[in-house]
Amino acid sequence: MTQTPIDTSTEAPPGTPVRWLDAEQQVAWRALLTGTSVLFDALGRDLEHGAGLSLNEYEVLVRLSEAPGRVLRMSVLAEELVHSRSRLTHTISRMERAGLVSRCSSAQDGRGVDCMLTDAGRAQLEAAAPVHVASVRRRLVDVLTRDQLLALGAAFSQIDEEVRSHFG
Amino acid sequence: MTQTPIDTSTEAPPGTPVRWLDAEQQVAWRALLTGTSVLFDALGRDLEHGAGLSLNEYEVLVRLSEAPGRVLRMSVLAEELVHSRSRLTHTISRMERAGLVSRCSSAQDGRGVDCMLTDAGRAQLEAAAPVHVASVRRRLVDVLTRDQLLALGAAFSQIDEEVRSHFG
DNA sequence: CCTCATTACTACAACGTTCAACTACTCGTT
């Protein structure tokens, strides 16, 4: 577990010393890696079984419900969800087929497409919300102290900022 | 995605005692949600561009390199990586085709299959490791204080433990 | 030594995501 996978002496290319992680750092990083995987698996299962929605679909509904007029441009939605345009198009196509959202080309900009939350979509969201909130509490919020949760949020905000500052 | 109506007990009539998240909790949860997404996207990109491996494949190589004799049973590997058996079979099939691992049926238990790291796989891992460690440092470890990182690890350990205690 | 249950893995089909075109529209130039 704390054993270095590779003999560092044979590893480092000459002239480029690699700053390996020490034991504590490695344990923390592994816990993060498997912990996020386990957490999101559980949240996804809970939501899927309890409300017939994937986490992605749920997030789409939430963002639309928060938007003025329950309408958002596809590009804005994609950016908020950190999804590719293509991915969002496919997701929205499925959700439109299911009657949760509807699309129409933007009046202001002929290139753009507005995505709107339908009444059925809003109903689905309202049914799903308590299930999802309970799940997030059970798996995450109620497992940690308030300070732990806020520290987690702060840490990921820093990480997010750093990544975006270096790319996209 | 089925049209099956939600059980009415999960439907929230006005006044149902749902313990919603307060503003701070919600901000933290959202930061975690998008932060992990942004982080793993970046780590995956870095590794893919720098060493031609996906994060999953890298993790497979790491686990095998740490195992005695560089051999692990498929089921053990699947459990360590928190992947379904099916998913691991596909991943290993691709990696075997690429020459990174090899499979042979276990001598001890005729039902089992042993997965072994090949020399080529080890070479690939040794080439990828410095790239990946640098990436993890840049995106995560060096962005946080040591205490922040350890706190993150501790929090996810707790979450992991909670989830597993309630399910599989 | 059958048989039935269990364990371990694979095969196939359905689904979601990514990548690389492609269409349609807008805006700044000339």
Next chain:
DNA sequence: AACGAGTAGTTGAACGTTGTAGTAATGAGG
């Protein structure tokens, strides 16, 4: 007004993951 550059969104193929069977080896009870 017409061109070209840039932006917005869609499409389809390829790829990876998941879920549902299905096969093969093992082990316990009759």
